[in-house]
Amino acid sequence: MEPRKFSDLAIFNRVAELGSFTAAARSLGVTQSAVSQTVKRLEGELGLRLLSRSTRSLAPTAAGERLLDTLAPVIAELDAEIEELGRLREQPGGRLRVTCGKHAADTLVWPAFARLIAAHPEIDGELSVENRHVDIVAERFDIGIRLREDLEMDMVAVPVGPSLRAVVVGAARYLDTCDPPRRPRELSAHRCIGFRNAGGTLSPWSFEKDGRAETVKVAPSVIVNDGDALVGAACAGMGLAYMLEDLAAPALKDGGLVEVLADWCPRFPGYHAFYSSRRQPTRAFSLFLESLRQGADRES
Template sequence: MNPRKFSDLVIFHRVAEKRSFTAAARSLGVTQSAVSQTVKRLEGDLRIRLLSRSTRSLSPTAAGERLLHTLSPVIAEIDAEIDDLEQLREEPGGRLRVTCGKHAANTLVWPAFSRLLAAHPEIEGELSVENGYVDIVAERFDVGVRMRDDLEMDMVSVPVGPPLRSVVVGAPGYLATCDRPRIPRDLAGHRCIGFRTAGGTLSPWSFEKDGHAETVKVTPSVVVNDGDALVGAAHARMGLAYMLEDLAAPFLADGRLVEVLSDWSPEFPGYHAFYSSRRQPTRAFTLFLERLRQVARERTVAREAG
């Protein structure tokens, strides 16, 4: 293939992916006019329109969609292979892009990520904190950190975090006004604070005792979509809240919140690092994994000591 045509295809792929000449030019570090002329030249060479343009939008034509469908996995594979060549270097340089949710970032990922970059400044690091679903292949992340239940089947996953536990908590002032729940079904008689996930659904309240699992669908009087707001609403006596124990720990320690249904709240497996099964882990990824596990061990020791 003519080297110029390959370059033109890569630029078309970026434009079609971004749905914008401006965004594609910015990501490639070139001018918008250069990108526009390249796509125009490619369309001339192929003698077919690849993009449908208007004053407000840009989208691939049927031919453009077909070409994009062919190019995307090929370009992704080339990018992955170039990243994998990093293993052949003695120093773990290159790029490491990580995605995770807010809780994982605060408790596990950021400590490990910052230690890695401090020890290896030659690594170009990027951390994206998103509570919603992220397609790490399409978004070109090297690794994600999520709960095991959230992972796709074609992902390789390895456990990196300590066990977690979800708890139901309320403020002493709220609990003084009512009977404390003894079993999950008692929650129906309580004001509850719901948590709306990034996908728009309300997070279920799941319990287990003596091998019996139970999920309660509460009707919340208050709904939030942030962990800190969830803790704050419980502390403000708005009702009972269901959350990861880590979020409530400082409030439980000094009595500002009280746990209920503790015998229905066992531990469950913690966070996993995951990556595409189509690529080999880089040296930077391996070092990042080591630091994740180190942070997890430190948290486990601190929890057992405390």
Template sequence: MPSEDLNDLAAFVAVAREQSFTQAARQMGVSQSALSHRMRALETRLGVRLLTRTTRSVSPTTAGERLLQHLAPRLEEIQEELAFLRESREKPAGIIRITTAEHAANTILWPKLSRILPEYPDLQVEININYGFTDIVTHRFDAGVRLGESLENDMIAVPISAPMHMAIVATNEYFAKNPPPLTPQDLAAHSCINLRLPHGGLLPWELESAGHALSVHVQGQWVFNSSTPILRAALAGLGLAYVPEDVALEHIHQGHLQRVLEKWCPEFAGYHLYYPSRRQNSRALAVIVEALRTF
């Protein structure tokens, strides 16, 4: 196969995945018009239409979708093998893309990776904050960080934190106006600060005591989509917050926050770094895994 055909097929994969000539061109570092011309030339050579174009969007045809499904994994395997060969004679280099929740990024990835990255100047780490369960293969991440209980079976999972607890907290000023809850049912009478998940729903407060588990849906005036502003709102006296214990402990010890329903906040599995079992590990990813696995 001529080399230009292979390059055009790689360009087709970028356009079909992004469903945008603009985004694909930016990703490949070429002009939108040049990329559009290459796609038309590829379709002419193959004698089949691969993309449906409108004034607002571009999407693969049935033939294009079939080609994408069969071609993309093979191109990725070629790219991975070439990268592995390059790294076999060089020190760890390249970009490692990791998807994770904000709490893990702040309390685990940043403290550990900031210590070792200066030793590897050719290694770059990209952290993507996302509370959803991202398909790391489809979205081309090298690894993800999630709680151990939510991992898929076909992933290699490496524990990177100890077991964890959540904490329900508010300020003394808030409790001066609102009696502290003594049971999960009492939460219905409180202003609770919610976390909005990527799929649109609110995170339920998972509570358990003496084998009795509850998934409590709380109400309040404030909703955020990350944990940092939730803690800030709690410190401002705006209501009860349900946050990882470690981010609240300092404020509890300093007397800024008061903890409630502690016996209802059980231990649960900590964070794991996960990546596809079928993928050949690069030396760069191996450095990241080794740095994170100790806790």
């Protein structure tokens, strides 16, 4: 249906509802002449008279009554839905769909998501955990969480997590068999465990020291695509692995892993929430973003 025709039908419905061109014009904020011309145009396009007029009153014709029987409940339902949508600006009900990777889910997103749903059970929440780049607009997610370097330029990005750090680690029994690397370029002399990301490529190993950045593309002897498997392969002595410090922390604490190249591994900005527009966020969206920030404040 053409947008103008729907507008014409809505005006006809208002005239029939109020029983007056003048009253309809006043409620719509237009002139009585504009309302009259609209109804005449609609009648001309349909080839049917919809309203019987006299100097004192008007009433729907048989054709007008038939049209109103279909039209009036549709418009009433639309009005009710628009009113309900308007309440989403103030009340936290409705749907919220969130996407993120496994590490972000474990360390940041799930605690915030759980706090939100516990406080507002009227929200229909969905958390999708997957280590691939998700087009949140095409796949109809409300918000995603990634590292800043992985974000598209047209997304709004807000920091929501504490800074992170990547480390190079290996099992003590592996390091006992060789000299530990002191510079990133010495990694070429070591067995390395690679991580294949969701895009199918091997994640590079990035380093920085005294303002000088280096990226090393290792030739791994073992490749995995899961964080737990990465930790497990390193603990099993299969070689050196590059991973987020959070993943390695338990094994570092109990001595299962040993860190090398520590002075080449500074902290970097953590996770960002990203979404397509700052305009008209729902109350559920705003509350979730607030919960994420509260979690980040607790960690910092």
